[in-house]
Amino acid sequence: MRLAPVSPDDLIAAVMDARRDGVALEIASGGSKRAIGLPDRETRIIDMAAFAGIVAYDPPELVLTVRPATRLAELEAILAAEGQMLAFDPFDHGPLLGKAPGAATIGGIVAAGVSGSRRLSAGGARDHLLGFAAISGRGEAFVAGGKVVKNVTGYDVSKLMAGSWGRLAILTELTLKILPRPRHVETLALRGLSEAAAMRVMARMMGSPAEVAAAAHLPGVEPLTLLRLEGFEPSVLARIAMLRTLLGEGDVLDRDEADALWRDVRTMAPLASAPVLWRISVPPGAGAACAARLPGDKIYDWAGALVWLGADVALDPSDVSRAAEAAGGHAMLVRGPPALRRAVPALHPQPPGVAALAARVKAAFDPDMILDPRRFMDPCDAD
Amino acid sequence: MSLKMPAPDEAVLARRAEIAAALRAIVPGEGVIDDRDALRVYESDGLTAYRQPPMLAVLPETTAQVSAILRWCHENGVKVVPRGAGTSLSGGALPLADGVLLGLAKFNQVLEVDYDARLAVVQPGVTNLAVTRAVEERGFYYAPDPSSQIACTIGGNVAENSGGVHCLKYGLTTNNVMGVEIVLMDGEIVRLGGRCLDAAGLDLLGVFVGSEGLLGVVTEVTVRILPKPETARALLIGFADVESAGRCVADVIAAGIIPAGMEMMDRPAIHAAEAFVQVGYPLDVEALLIVELDGPAAECVHLIGEVAEIADRNGAVMSRTSRDEAERLAFWAGRKAAFPAVGRLAPDYYCMDGTIPRRRLPEVLERMAALSERYGLGVANVFHAGDGNLHPLILYDANRPGELDRAEAFGNDILRLCVEVGGVLTGEHGVGVEKRDLMPEMFGETDLAQQQRIKCAFDPDLLLNPGKMFPVLHRCAELGRMHVHKGAVPFPELPRF
Numbered sequence: 001m002r003l004a005p006v007s008p009d010d011l012i013a014a015v016m017d018a019r020r021d022g023v024a025l026e027i028a029s030g031g032s033k034r035a036i037g038l039p040d041r042e043t044r045i046i047d048m049a050a051f052a053g054i055v056a057y058d059p060p061e062l063v064l065t066v067r068p069a070t071r072l073a074e075l076e077a078i079l080a081a082e083g084q085m086l087a088f089d090p091f092d093h094g095p096l097l098g099k100a101p102g103a104a105t106i107g108g109i110v111a112a113g114v115s116g117s118r119r120l121s122a123g124g125a126r127d128h129l130l131g132f133a134a135i136s137g138r139g140e141a142f143v144a145g146g147k148v149v150k151n152v153t154g155y156d157v158s159k160l161m162a163g164s165w166g167r168l169a170i171l172t173e174l175t176l177k178i179l180p181r182p183r184h185v186e187t188l189a190l191r192g193l194s195e196a197a198a199m200r201v202m203a204r205m206m207g208s209p210a211e212v213a214a215a216a217h218l219p220g221v222e223p224l225t226l227l228r229l230e231g232f233e234p235s236v237l238a239r240i241a242m243l244r245t246l247l248g249e250g251d252v253l254d255r256d257e258a259d260a261l262w263r264d265v266r267t268m269a270p271l272a273s274a275p276v277l278w279r280i281s282v283p284p285g286a287g288a289a290c291a292a293r294l295p296g297d298k299i300y301d302w303a304g305a306l307v308w309l310g311a312d313v314a315l316d317p318s319d320v321s322r323a324a325e326a327a328g329g330h331a332m333l334v335r336g337p338p339a340l341r342r343a344v345p346a347l348h349p350q351p352p353g354v355a356a357l358a359a360r361v362k363a364a365f366d367p368d369m370i371l372d373p374r375r376f377m378d379p380c381d382a383d
Numbered sequence: 384m385s386l387k388m389p390a391p392d393e394a395v396l397a398r399r400a401e402i403a404a405a406l407r408a409i410v411p412g413e414g415v416i417d418d419r420d421a422l423r424v425y426e427s428d429g430l431t432a433y434r435q436p437p438m439l440a441v442l443p444e445t446t447a448q449v450s451a452i453l454r455w456c457h458e459n460g461v462k463v464v465p466r467g468a469g470t471s472l473s474g475g476a477l478p479l480a481d482g483v484l485l486g487l488a489k490f491n492q493v494l495e496v497d498y499d500a501r502l503a504v505v506q507p508g509v510t511n512l513a514v515t516r517a518v519e520e521r522g523f524y525y526a527p528d529p530s531s532q533i534a535c536t537i538g539g540n541v542a543e544n545s546g547g548v549h550c551l552k553y554g555l556t557t558n559n560v561m562g563v564e565i566v567l568m569d570g571e572i573v574r575l576g577g578r579c580l581d582a583a584g585l586d587l588l589g590v591f592v593g594s595e596g597l598l599g600v601v602t603e604v605t606v607r608i609l610p611k612p613e614t615a616r617a618l619l620i621g622f623a624d625v626e627s628a629g630r631c632v633a634d635v636i637a638a639g640i641i642p643a644g645m646e647m648m649d650r651p652a653i654h655a656a657e658a659f660v661q662v663g664y665p666l667d668v669e670a671l672l673i674v675e676l677d678g679p680a681a682e683c684v685h686l687i688g689e690v691a692e693i694a695d696r697n698g699a700v701m702s703r704t705s706r707d708e709a710e711r712l713a714f715w716a717g718r719k720a721a722f723p724a725v726g727r728l729a730p731d732y733y734c735m736d737g738t739i740p741r742r743r744l745p746e747v748l749e750r751m752a753a754l755s756e757r758y759g760l761g762v763a764n765v766f767h768a769g770d771g772n773l774h775p776l777i778l779y780d781a782n783r784p785g786e787l788d789r790a791e792a793f794g795n796d797i798l799r800l801c802v803e804v805g806g807v808l809t810g811e812h813g814v815g816v817e818k819r820d821l822m823p824e825m826f827g828e829t830d831l832a833q834q835q836r837i838k839c840a841f842d843p844d845l846l847l848n849p850g851k852m853f854p855v856l857h858r859c860a861e862l863g864r865m866h867v868h869k870g871a872v873p874f875p876e877l878p879r880f
Binding site for chain 2: 351
């Protein structure tokens, strides 16, 4: 069953119906990430398409209020026209999951906590959600946060909503912090580094005053380590010089080549053919050690704090979670055949104390567990 | 004083000696304070208008002790108020007459610094500045810099989500904390976040930071440290009117520049500061901007040119660029001394903390001046211009009958004005007891009930720091029942799908 509400009141009615009927709701905006999590769940789908469009955009205030089903591409074009951007570098998961590009929406991006390469220097989706309006799993319309860039009034509920995957409330409006687009971008590339050496180099450069905006490593037959610098031209050039002095080497890439490489890091195109895709989040620099014994193709982002692992179905998922845990991190199953997605929760299970607390927080928003409780096989399903 | 705290529980007060004995069994020696004179040390925090000595104070040294204290208090229905350095400007650490004050001052160790991962693990009682001191030798620093940074602690910064003059560019505490170890009110020890850049599940760390000591007690914090920028330089720019200064700020941001700091002072604040520190502030301007730029020398030089030109275009009547570090610090000296400087204009001042959309500044200042006249109290304004965070300083004399009440009423009107123009009650000082009763100006009953249910998920018996943040304390069972019963459908008149 698919519902197409057009107003917050419709959403309230849908939630109350679901509570009455004991049926789970799945919130779908662009649907680009639907293939993440337990497949074939019995849900009523709430199609958010009607909740699209910009509510208010005030470039000098650095604040944007937008409805959740607004397409990411459309939004980015509007911001770019004002010389601004979403600094957390969101990206479209569609092509990763066998869908046409362009479906991703801002609501889905924030709900899934999607952040790209610049997350390393500029923070993630959680750091840019200033406030929101939503319908809770209780069927109540509520707001939290504010519409200014600096606010500590009340609990920072926006942080909870970012990355909650629609399990607490249905977003109807988001207020985001917007930042100026860098006027100049250059990428410095180092060639031939081992994965371990790349981790060390990226850590050293991140610890320099060169203000590296993004740092990634593409292993393979011709390994490439990328350091991206952004800002005003004289500053970028000075910092490139600083990095080259520190490194004693490094090529400044041609603009098109650099764009293509960063697009690869963003879309995981080099891992497109791998049947299984893991996203492993670890402490900065721990990526190579964590992934060393995991067979597959890898891309390291966030200066080695993020490993994308394209693997074969034969790889034991518990090897991946054990490696992530040993490194002090966690692994997310982004892509995999249905059988694997039935066996392994897409989000890494939490230690019992944290899981119990998270379950109580979910219940605070969604006491009857109607907001997609099965998707990540959370322990709160049992309640 | 109009403030109402929850009525002390006589039954708990009657058990004072027994409670002290139980706490001594957990924290031996001088870690438990029951002497009434000694307890006066804790009677207020940075919001000194409110005073209330705690029933008892306890100063644990280990997480295990914190856990045992909280568990015992939970089992015995005793309220607990956590406290760092007690520099809160919103009364976040105001004790309760029937509560135990839990001081974290003895948690004062920097536990680990990992330069490769660019993080430091510290105990909550370490001061904000001490984190920077611990890592500056290697060229690093901790970015959030509240003006109390010499005294305030990281644990308190986490509780209040503290900011500082650099937070437009570098973020608040929440953007710089990677993980915490906390103890819940029932004594359970939980780690939220860690050393990764994102959470595995719900971002509980995110909602914990800024929760004002209502959700748990912090016993360890992992913060992000940053390499120190190569250089920093500042411009001092004067304007004949506030509108031009405001336009200049907007144009700087529109030019794609996010300065490390961008501060504005109004005429009364400029005069007070200059009289206090004599750093050469112009006295014939209505608004003064300090714009600080940091980064590589080449960047500073470039941006100083850009900002100076934007200032010119907006009719700046004076503009100076710091030639060396001493001059940059001199530019800041007046701004940093603004509070004590204004303190010389009147026996007492009351510091407000609303945020507004920047473009509403001229209108807000005008209406503030009208309020100042109506209440017969002076006001000076310092303003984090980059992010719209206002700090009006209301001048009053607490020894004159009724003046404190008038200052509070004036302050409340200013905050209502901030909300009315699209802003918020507090940009960085927190709600605490100070702005608790104004929360309904910004949030409806449903919004507040939803926030309180988060409290219930962490502390269902409402024993941790009660009486702060929320104007009405609902019992958790009551919140579970509010508005809806399972199966009951409101809005029966709405069309079904």
